[in-house]
Amino acid sequence: MNSRGRIRAHTAQQGHGNSLLDVLRHADFQRLFAGIEPVTLKFGEVLQEPGVPFRHVYFPIDCVISLLTPIEGHPDLGIALIGREGMVGIPLALGIGSSSRRALVQNPGTAMRMESAPLRRAIFQSMPLRQALYRYKHALVGQIGQLAACNQFHPVQARLARYLLMTADHANLTEIRLTQEFLASMLGVERSAVTHASGALEKDGLIKCGRGKMTILDRKRLGAASCECYQIIKRIYASMYAHG
Amino acid sequence: MLAGLPRKDYRKLLLVLEPVKLNFGQVLYESQSRIRHVYFPNDCFVSMLTGVDGDRSAEVGLIGSEGMIGLPVALGIAVSPFRAVVQGGGTAMRMKIADFRREFSESVALKRELFLFTHLLMIQIAQTAACNRFHPVSQRMARWMLMTSDRIKSNEFRITQEFLALMLGVRRVGVSVAASGLRERKLMAYRRGSFTILNHRGLVAAACGCYKIVKDVYARAQGKRDLSHQHRRIRTRNRTNE
Numbered sequence: 001m002n003s004r005g006r007i008r009a010h011t012a013q014q015g016h017g018n019s020l021l022d023v024l025r026h027a028d029f030q031r032l033f034a035g036i037e038p039v040t041l042k043f044g045e046v047l048q049e050p051g052v053p054f055r056h057v058y059f060p061i062d063c064v065i066s067l068l069t070p071i072e073g074h075p076d077l078g079i080a081l082i083g084r085e086g087m088v089g090i091p092l093a094l095g096i097g098s099s100s101r102r103a104l105v106q107n108p109g110t111a112m113r114m115e116s117a118p119l120r121r122a123i124f125q126s127m128p129l130r131q132a133l134y135r136y137k138h139a140l141v142g143q144i145g146q147l148a149a150c151n152q153f154h155p156v157q158a159r160l161a162r163y164l165l166m167t168a169d170h171a172n173l174t175e176i177r178l179t180q181e182f183l184a185s186m187l188g189v190e191r192s193a194v195t196h197a198s199g200a201l202e203k204d205g206l207i208k209c210g211r212g213k214m215t216i217l218d219r220k221r222l223g224a225a226s227c228e229c230y231q232i233i234k235r236i237y238a239s240m241y242a243h244g
Numbered sequence: 245m246l247a248g249l250p251r252k253d254y255r256k257l258l259l260v261l262e263p264v265k266l267n268f269g270q271v272l273y274e275s276q277s278r279i280r281h282v283y284f285p286n287d288c289f290v291s292m293l294t295g296v297d298g299d300r301s302a303e304v305g306l307i308g309s310e311g312m313i314g315l316p317v318a319l320g321i322a323v324s325p326f327r328a329v330v331q332g333g334g335t336a337m338r339m340k341i342a343d344f345r346r347e348f349s350e351s352v353a354l355k356r357e358l359f360l361f362t363h364l365l366m367i368q369i370a371q372t373a374a375c376n377r378f379h380p381v382s383q384r385m386a387r388w389m390l391m392t393s394d395r396i397k398s399n400e401f402r403i404t405q406e407f408l409a410l411m412l413g414v415r416r417v418g419v420s421v422a423a424s425g426l427r428e429r430k431l432m433a434y435r436r437g438s439f440t441i442l443n444h445r446g447l448v449a450a451a452c453g454c455y456k457i458v459k460d461v462y463a464r465a466q467g468k469r470d471l472s473h474q475h476r477r478i479r480t481r482n483r484t485n486e
Contacts, residue, residue, distance in 0.1 A: 067370075069371060070374075071371075071375065071377075071378055072452065072454075073378070077373070077374040079370050079373050079374065091363055091366075094359035094362055095356065096360070096363045100461060134319035135320060135321060138316050138325070140366075141325060141366055142325030142326075144304075144369050145292070145294045145305075145325055145326055145369055145373075146294055146325075148302055148304045148373030149295070149296045149300075149301065149302035151373065151377045152376045152377055152413050153296055153297070153300055153302070153413065154296070227296070229296065236325060239323065
């Protein structure tokens with residue numbers, strides 16, 4: 001079996017629910033991740049502040065984390081989403097102990113939490129883990145670059161559709177808890193633009209807006225309403241294990 | 245980047261490095277295409293672009309002699325997520341990726357430098373993403389001029405307004421308006437495809453804060469690295485003395 005096949009087999013066998021942890025053999029996981037523990041993350045919790053050394057890293061299971069860039073004169077802009085395919089604290093894989101971005105819990109749920117020192121040791125000792133983290137880092141850079149262009153050029157409605165689909169994919173859910181205010185900050189637009197865009201998607205029967213939540217009703221048509229960036233980013237993640 | 249490596253590692257790399265001349269507008273990689281060489285710029289600089297809708301693109305990063313083009317290979321992936329286009333022609337050293345992979349796995353210093361640079365580039369990309377979304381063209385243009393000037397270490401560079409419009413993701417008329425504003429304030433001059441920075445400090449004031457944020461991060465990282473080199477040297481010296 002090639003290494004890709006092995007990775008899949010492991011995932012099927014144990015399934016921690018996070019793709020990065022799933023690359024580890026059971027024995028290695030036990031040995032290297034002894035101190036890891038599940039935590040429940042609440043909406044709006046800040047997991048990482050710009051420039052502050054990581055105390056913990058997080059491997060999301062069914063929550064979604066937003067990476068935000070602080071920017072003068074505006075609310076932080078959402079530049080990437082992290083779900084069960086990734087981790088919060090990825091600069092550690094490159095030997096760097098802090099980030100210039102803020103990490104905020106966007107959809108509550110469970111994550112595996114670990115202190116950063118043992119993770120450094122695990123990275124040092126486990127080649128499969130290292131490889132998985134590097135590949136994830138690569139995909140994350142690709143995501144941020146794509147969203148940079150997307151935020152600059154694409155209309156709010158297409159970006160909203162893209163954002164909802166990405167969030168749903170990251171946590172495997174169809175009902176997404178978020179306020180319009182929060183969405184406005186994520187998309188870098190005025191709140192009224194979000195109201196307008198979500199109203200249009202709702203009118204077409206693609207989503208349903210409730211108090212503090214949005215429900216995806218028609219995934220396929222929401223995909224068609226989204227800009228191409230949704231598919232591009234999906235391909236970037238799919239290719240994480242495809243290129244040697 | 246290469247100059248920061250220990251002499252022994254650098255000499256070893258020289259055996260597999262090949263000098264090349266890169267011309268303005270040359271595409272080193274298309275996005276999602278296979279990387280065959282990595283490039284270490286000497287006096288040229290290269291833009292990382294994300295394309296959307298076939299004809300529009302946004303510049304997300306600018307790399308000069310402080311870095312390397314082809315970073316995904318350091319992360320084990322030989323596919324570029326971005327389009328890499330030469331912005332300022334000049335010379336670079338390049339290496340086949342098979343050679344690079346070997347050298348990378350054998351040189352702790354090269355690995356450390358490249359991981360640090362990957363981190364710095366990520367900060368640049370994230371900052372640029374937010375900057376492009378919010379800040380007015382003239383501020384972004386000032387930032388771009390300063391970043392470019394830092395990378396080629398010159399106050400004068402050739403670039404057409406068309407190209408600049410592409411880099412900033414705006415229409416050409418937006419660039420013309422911003423350029424004449426900066427010219428009127430005597431911050432820079434523009435003549436026949438050539439920009440000259442006249443007042444560096446004034447241009448920094450005219451740029452958005454993103455310029456300084458990214459520059460400070462690079463400077464801090466550089467400082468830390470120089471310090472750690474010094475420490476190592478001192479440690480080695482102490483050991484020799486003992």
